[in-house]
Amino acid sequence: MPPASTSARSRVLNFAEREQIGLLNAAGHGVRAIAREMDRDPATVSRELRRVRLPKGHSVRTGYLASVAQADADVKARRPKAAKLSVNLPLRREVQDRLLKHHSPEQIARRLREEFPDDPEMWVSHETIYQSLYVQSRGGLTRELVKHLRTGRSMRKPHRRSEERRGRIPGMVNIAQRPAEIADRAVPGHWEGDLILGSLESGSAVGTLVERATRYVLLLHLPGGHTAEIVQEAMVAKMATLPEQLRLSLTWDQGAEMANHVQIADATGLSIYFCDPHSPWQRGTNENTNGLLRQYLPKGKDLTFYGPALLDNIAAELNGRPRKTLNWRTPAEALGALLSGQSGPPGVATTA
Secondary structure (H helix, E strand, O other): OOOOOOOOOOOOOOHHHHHHHHHHHHOOOOHHHHHHHHOOOHHHHHHHHOOOOOOOOOOHHHHOOHHHHHHHHHHHOOOOOOOHHHHOHHHHHHHHHHHHOOOOHHHHHHHHHHHOOOOHHHOOOHHHHHHHHHOHHHOOOOHHHHHHOOOOOOOOOOOOOHHHHHOOOOOOOEHHHOOHHHOOOOOOOEEEEEEEEOOOOOOOEEEEEEEOOOOOEEEEEOOOOOOHHHHHHHHHHHHOOOOHHHOOEEEEOOOHHHOOHHHHHHHHOOEEEEOOOOOHHHHHHHHHHHHHHOOOOOOOOOHHHOOHHHHHHHHHHHHOOOEHHHOOEOHHHHHHHHHOOOOOOOOOOOOO
């Protein structure tokens, strides 16, 4: 039987197609066979055959009627639709009780399907719960219940589109384009960087730079905050203290403090690469070093207390500590050996 013809292919099944599904279903064809015959997705056919709940003792095979299914579809297509939580009192009570127990909307939605597998009227999506909480015109749940959500926000925070997240640092070069020679740590001059943040109230931070081959550390004093301009000024000044052969590349995360990366590259000669979002292991050396630095720069402390001289002293102490990954040489000794043309400390590892 050829598929029902329509002047314009619609995502929604029409009555002729529903009649065709009914005939093929009654003739014993399976869901996939019906879908192939009608040039429809199997999920569409399966969903259609489950559309009408049948009396006990009836099967989908004998109970699907195109006229009943069409009437059901027409009712459900009416607009505006009543909000499910505003008209279904048992469902609303279930959702309210679980919110009061600090269950998340997603947890509630998933559990309701588990606990009421044969009762779709007791199913609700997590988005519907959020809509009912934050958009009062959707009805059903009171705004006071938002305090039981993990965030407790009175207003819903909009999700940013992925292209917006990617585009916050124009012109950045991804770490995937970083030359493979940087990964083997054979040549000094390739750095990883990040910020160590102080207390939230102070808005303070210290910039950290770690040389990949030797684990040599430089610390950036950031007076007045960690804006792109402040970070640019501090990094350019600190890199100017190094010989040119030690200014090859820098790998950073996608923090807004590096928005001026083009200007930094122009002033220092560094090739700058950016890690993927939420991928700290791509700066493993820097992450490990930041952990060591927390001995000197504790979490929750106002880091404006640490001036340039104190930060230089901290870096010097860390650069003078023997490191297992350097075969118990210090970073200062490892850097000195490489700069003097020696083969470098034996047993230098390729990990963080």
